[in-house]
Amino acid sequence: MNIIEKWQTKLEEKGIHVLIGGRESPHPKGVGFAKNRAIEQSVGRFLCFLDADDVMMPQRVRLQYDAALGHPHCIIGCQVKREPEGSTERYTRWINSLTQEQLVTQVFTSHGPTVIMPTWFCSREWFDSIGKFDESGKGVPEDLMFFYESLRKGGGMFRVDHCLLVYRYHSEAATHAVLEETIWKERVRFLEERVLNGWPSFTIWNAGKQGRKLYRCLSAANQKKVASFCDVDQSKITKGFYTYEESKINPKPKIPICHFMEAKPPFIICVKLDLTGGRFEENLNSLKLKEGVDYYHFS
Structure with missing residues (x-):
């Protein structure tokens, strides 16, 4: 919260309004719930997601905004730098090297969404047409489920081929709470369907x-x-x-x-x-x- 409040001061000095929301409870409702509340509280035409443990590079918003204008029904991503360097080497190589065609064809793999959640940028209009993130809580792959629903509704993916995000790897990341078997069942169901x-x-x-x-x-x-x-x-x-x-x-x-x-x-x-x-x-x-x-x- 201290970091967020410092940025609120810096941004509002530049004329950029910042709304901070939160929920005091010993029983957190999970990532999907938090993202949905943040989206409800925001007012812009575009949504740019950033997880608390990651870092945006300069120009991320501008380059993804430009891409979103040309791809209005797409989830926009970008290349990433993994930190610490060398962690999840195969996964990072996969994230950064997929071709535009493979962003579509490799959606069934165990790696998850071909445009990874920490890099997502999209129009509010497209997000609203898909629906909300699942709010079932801990252990649910809400990003994968939303990603598949976007594809079901005719959406696409586009990756800006610049490294615009430092994607941190650590043992406390929320993604580790999602059961592999849960992801497996979602993938099999989507493979059969599509x-x-x-x-x-x-x-x-x-x-x-x-x-x-x-x-x-x-x-x-x-x-x-x-x-x-x-x-x-x-x-x-x-x-x-x-x-x-x-x-x-x-x-x-x-x-x-x-x-x-x-x-x-x-x-x-x-x-x-x-x-x-x-x-x-x-x-x-x-x-x-x-x-x-x-x-x-x-x-």
């Missing part, structure tokens, strides 16, 4: 733990569409089949396991990117497929 319900059949790339977990979490209708699992692990391929004993489908499904070169697209890929020294990426590129048409990343 992709799998429209595919007649598909292959799950990964016959291991992650691929089998995805299969088990699919609806019965989408389980029936799984033509095969594919992998590079010869021990898994030699087994020949994966049988899901707990299936509600009768008879029990027996899914073939084959080498990725023998599998047929489209694929849902349950192999993490940037973890195999480039071997997985080389295998995928060798098939000359198009992301968003022939495959989607899920892990």
Whole structure:
């Protein structure tokens, strides 16, 4: 609060009105509740989000405002600098290197929104057309849920390719309170809704733990569409089949396991990117497929 009050004085000396809101309670209602109250109290045509543990770079508001004028139905993001340097290296590289197309195609991955919440900037009109953040409280991925709802309503994403935010990593960050299983269920539901319900059949790339977990979490209708699992692990391929004993489908499904070169697209890929020294990426590129048409990343 001391920091906020110092900035209130500095800004109001420049003629910029600052409204400070808060709630005294031993039972906090969570991030979604706080953001919704702040938005209700604000009056501007545009919303620029900044978490308490992050730092804005000079020109952030101006550059994202310019981008928002050209992309009125988009959530605008930016590149970030992670602090301390070297923390979550793969995640930071992913944030900063996604192409504009991948901002759309990689929305199902475990990383979460392709335009990350601390960098969000959008028009109030677009925010209001989507609705509010979920206010269920601790453990709820309110940013991911809002992000998906924006996509459902025809929204897009745009990233300003300048580093405009210092994104701090620490053990007390609110994001650590969100259960991985909660995020997993949201992702599976959105994948089925946006992709799998429209595919007649598909292959799950990964016959291991992650691929089998995805299969088990699919609806019965989408389980029936799984033509095969594919992998590079010869021990898994030699087994020949994966049988899901707990299936509600009768008879029990027996899914073939084959080498990725023998599998047929489209694929849902349950192999993490940037973890195999480039071997997985080389295998995928060798098939000359198009992301968003022939495959989607899920892990």
